[in-house]
Amino acid sequence: MKDPYLLHVFSPTKYVSPFDINMAYEAKYDAVIPYCNVTLDEIHPLTQDTIFSRSPVGVKRTGIFIGGRDFHLAIDMLNAARQAMVPPFEVSVLADPSGAITTAAAMVALAEHWLKKTDGSDLRGRRVHVLGGTGPVGNCVGLLAASCGAEVYLVSNRGEREAQASADICNARYGCELRGAAGGAPGAIAKMLEDTEVVFNAAKAGVRLVDAATLRGARRLRVAADANAVPPSGIEGVGAKDNGVALETTGGVARGLGALAIGDVKYRVHTGLLSQMHDASRPLYLAHEEAFALARSIVG
Ligand SMILES: NC(=O)c1ccc[n+]([C@@H]2O[C@H](COP(=O)([O-])OP(=O)(O)OC[C@H]3O[C@@H](n4cnc5c(N)ncnc54)[C@H](OP(=O)(O)O)[C@@H]3O)[C@@H](O)[C@H]2O)c1
Structure with a gap:
């Protein structure tokens, strides 16, 4: 040739x-x-x-x-x-x-799209939690969401110190302002989701981190994006093909983004x-x- x-x-x-x-x-x-x-x-x-x-x-x-x-x-x-x-x-x-880069780009762009479509807004000023935030997808989601003006927390199952250490590396390298949050203790994710507007699940495949009861308490939630394609879903109620489907557990207010929609x-x-x-x-x-x-x- x-x-x-x-x-x-x-x-x-x-x-x-x-x-x-x-x-x-x-x-x-x-x-x-x-x-x-x-x-x-x-x-x-x-x-x-x-x-x-x-x-x-x-x-x-x-x-x-x-x-x-x-x-x-x-x-x-x-x-x-x-x-x-x-x-x-x-x-x-x-x-x-x-x-990680293409997956994170897809997750953040889809979240932004559904915020615009549902209430004409975007990620600016939004409180965002990234579960599995210390991994490659999570780091990249965090810095892209921060570049859109969101207040971003990288969540680690291992504790706040590990989460903050990962955020500090991103902040030093890319000039963003990510914060760390501890997600491992019982009820910790439920507590943080009470006050968050966008949750990205970028944790290890096959792990469910957010159940229906947690979502019922997430009163400010507008978008729940789940990268995990390996059952069970990382966020209960988000179907793999969901692309902006209203989440019943949030009274239909939040939109779900599933792993296959993100993957597409x-x-x-x-x-x-x-x-x-x-x-x-x-x-x-x-x-x-x-x-x-x-x-x-x-x-x-
Ligand atoms: N949909 C798509 O197109 C697509 C494409 C690529 C990847 N993915 C998915 O995206 C997700 C992230 O990928 P990745 O490569 O960044 O993942 P990863 O490196 O395997 O894991 C990400 C983070 O998950 C956390 N974690 C590990 N075990 C955990 C547990 N038992 N409970 C809660 N958190 C745990 C770890 O952070 P801490 O220990 O600090 O919590 C780890 O840094 C995976 O589910 C992957 O399959 C999807």
């Missing part, structure tokens, strides 16, 4: 996610080449090996995808790859570790960003801000 479209996938983990490989072929790359156990300081030489070995036409048909499980490390790797470019030997780079937007953001790289005439560097912009345009 002459001048094939190649996607090099750099991952700090033992395996490259099969999900990411499938997505890359869906986005029409001719070959997807995985690299495992990649360290941050290996990104520079790997990137230069990638760019210098192709003709000017070939270099336009080459991309780098940063995977893994760690949101902050993936951003560092994207920046390291960018610094290794030597124009005109320069290729596009997308970071999406564990699907996530899929379109993920393949859409890969297609942008595939089709671009100049190099693109894509992470949470670009993913969120695309999710907003898909949802809006």
